Amino acid sequence: MSCSILRPGLLTTIQDGGRRGYRQAGVIVSGPMDSLALRVGNLLVNNPPGAAGLEITLLGPTLRFETDHLLALTGADLSATLDGEFLPLNRPVAVRRGSELAFGPARSGCRAYLAFSGGLAVPAVLGSQSTYLRAGLGGLEGRALRAGDLLPAPGPTPAGQRLHQQLLSPQPSPHWATTPWFPDPTLTPGPEAAPVIRALRGPEYDLFTPASQRAFWEEEFTVTPQSDRMGYRLAGPELQRRAEQEILSSAVTFGTVQVPASGAPIVLLADHQTTGGYPRIGQVITADFSRLAQVPPGGRLRFQEVSLTEAHYWYLHQEKTIQQLQRGLALFHYR
Amino acid sequence: MDQPLPPPSGPTPVQLYPLGDAAVVLKFGESISEATHRTIQAVGASLDAHPFPGLLEYVPAFTTLTVYYDPWVVSQAGQQDPYQRVSESLRQLLHQLPELPAPDAAPVVEIPVCYGGAFGPDLDLLSRYTGLAAEEVIRLHTEPEYLVYMIGFAPGFPYLGGMNERLAAPRKTQPRPLVPAGAVGIAGRQTGIYSLPTPGGWQLIGRTPRRLFTPEATSPSLLRAGQRLRFVPISEAEYQHLQEHEL
Numbered sequence: 001m002s003c004s005i006l007r008p009g010l011l012t013t014i015q016d017g018g019r020r021g022y023r024q025a026g027v028i029v030s031g032p033m034d035s036l037a038l039r040v041g042n043l044l045v046n047n048p049p050g051a052a053g054l055e056i057t058l059l060g061p062t063l064r065f066e067t068d069h070l071l072a073l074t075g076a077d078l079s080a081t082l083d084g085e086f087l088p089l090n091r092p093v094a095v096r097r098g099s100e101l102a103f104g105p106a107r108s109g110c111r112a113y114l115a116f117s118g119g120l121a122v123p124a125v126l127g128s129q130s131t132y133l134r135a136g137l138g139g140l141e142g143r144a145l146r147a148g149d150l151l152p153a154p155g156p157t158p159a160g161q162r163l164h165q166q167l168l169s170p171q172p173s174p175h176w177a178t179t180p181w182f183p184d185p186t187l188t189p190g191p192e193a194a195p196v197i198r199a200l201r202g203p204e205y206d207l208f209t210p211a212s213q214r215a216f217w218e219e220e221f222t223v224t225p226q227s228d229r230m231g232y233r234l235a236g237p238e239l240q241r242r243a244e245q246e247i248l249s250s251a252v253t254f255g256t257v258q259v260p261a262s263g264a265p266i267v268l269l270a271d272h273q274t275t276g277g278y279p280r281i282g283q284v285i286t287a288d289f290s291r292l293a294q295v296p297p298g299g300r301l302r303f304q305e306v307s308l309t310e311a312h313y314w315y316l317h318q319e320k321t322i323q324q325l326q327r328g329l330a331l332f333h334y335r
Numbered sequence: 336m337d338q339p340l341p342p343p344s345g346p347t348p349v350q351l352y353p354l355g356d357a358a359v360v361l362k363f364g365e366s367i368s369e370a371t372h373r374t375i376q377a378v379g380a381s382l383d384a385h386p387f388p389g390l391l392e393y394v395p396a397f398t399t400l401t402v403y404y405d406p407w408v409v410s411q412a413g414q415q416d417p418y419q420r421v422s423e424s425l426r427q428l429l430h431q432l433p434e435l436p437a438p439d440a441a442p443v444v445e446i447p448v449c450y451g452g453a454f455g456p457d458l459d460l461l462s463r464y465t466g467l468a469a470e471e472v473i474r475l476h477t478e479p480e481y482l483v484y485m486i487g488f489a490p491g492f493p494y495l496g497g498m499n500e501r502l503a504a505p506r507k508t509q510p511r512p513l514v515p516a517g518a519v520g521i522a523g524r525q526t527g528i529y530s531l532p533t534p535g536g537w538q539l540i541g542r543t544p545r546r547l548f549t550p551e552a553t554s555p556s557l558l559r560a561g562q563r564l565r566f567v568p569i570s571e572a573e574y575q576h577l578q579e580h581e582l
Contacts, residue, residue, distance in 0.1 A: 020392065023392055024379075024393065025548075026487050026490040026491055249485070251401035253358050273487065273488055274488075283353075285356055286406075316417075
């Protein structure tokens, strides 16, 4: 009932839908950087959308499945191979015990998600299995995976088990097989080079000089190597305020673009602190979180201003598409 | 985290604005005051008592209360404008606020602190900077009842109001790479307690054996916004004893 970690990769952690409801206690949300990718992966293997899976960063791990599993790999294309053969993304994959999953160079994007049908059996801390590295809690002993770890993966759900048998039992020869079907491609956009990230004006937008406001929307930013799960530190035009004004600490969220005194913006991501005291020039819209989270260190991006109405339109559009996928899977594949 | 905490002033009108497409901010003026804090506490209590469909959670801060919502649920699966719906719910709640009973006064939380020595490596420095004897620094630090304005920066980390301004001191020019959990420090006109081992630039004057953040507990933060606390000086022996008994 498990999966062995032969090599851990650069940063492989267990993440689920996130630790919700404790922000007022200062507890960060954690969870996946690209939650759309994890949700789609989970739905493809008959899991609830927020089930725990692996977040794989840039250089993937090598894993050996010690039992049969039904998996889905979503998000970035990190040259995954299963028993040496190219593994397609974004569809359910039935594997037999003994199969090995390995990764190569990052072809596009930087975070892949491996969903296991039946989820991962690590204890929930404060209602979530997500790894919170700095506090050392959640996930597997509160840390990133290491070589030699045994990942407790109980194996497919009953409906997942049936799909596994459909895919693999007829021919004993192949070690793995995948479905001919896959989800609506708009749910798996595939990472882009230099994406345009849509954003709203932040609460302190008016504190910035007109030149800096223009630069924020018009110029390109680079994600620096000092970026991590807490946030992207961006290099680009220096964003200046009209006047030094004290900002009282208040709550922030995923996608908040805050600007410290240096003038170099930081986009807050999954492990961001719950509150901050820097002026917020922008706020990335939820529908673009997935594209944002796939920009690798050294990658470029631009911001495009949209209205709250547009942001909600795209939010609801994405939700509807996910729900359609969920309904479609329940109707045709996981009855 | 160095903002001064000015004396109370009267209540201020509320402003509503979005923080992205899944959060709304209620802002009660521009300055920190106990009156504003009480209003924010009352709004939080009211949201606890009467959560609207789609409310996820909220975070109180010095002058703001940020409400996180699920636009899908709030909009009734895309039937209505989510921001308008949330704003209406919150305005209604604010309208009814004056009729709500004030939240109960929480008991004062005592934080035992072993000052100076290895636990408070900057106590002498602070003493020199302020021109106060070390004993006087401790006396002034343990004298007031502090108000927890908000929790943020790290799990269970309290932003406290009420420090005697004679204790104010700048941050360290070179932050320490690792400050232990429980370290009690001063930065600017604020005092605080580190809740997790982190890098930090506060002047450390003591340490508490109490755990501010206990992830195994259902209520993981020892403190919450609206509570009052007092620092109680203890000896090193008492510190060791308490630490062994702290669960």
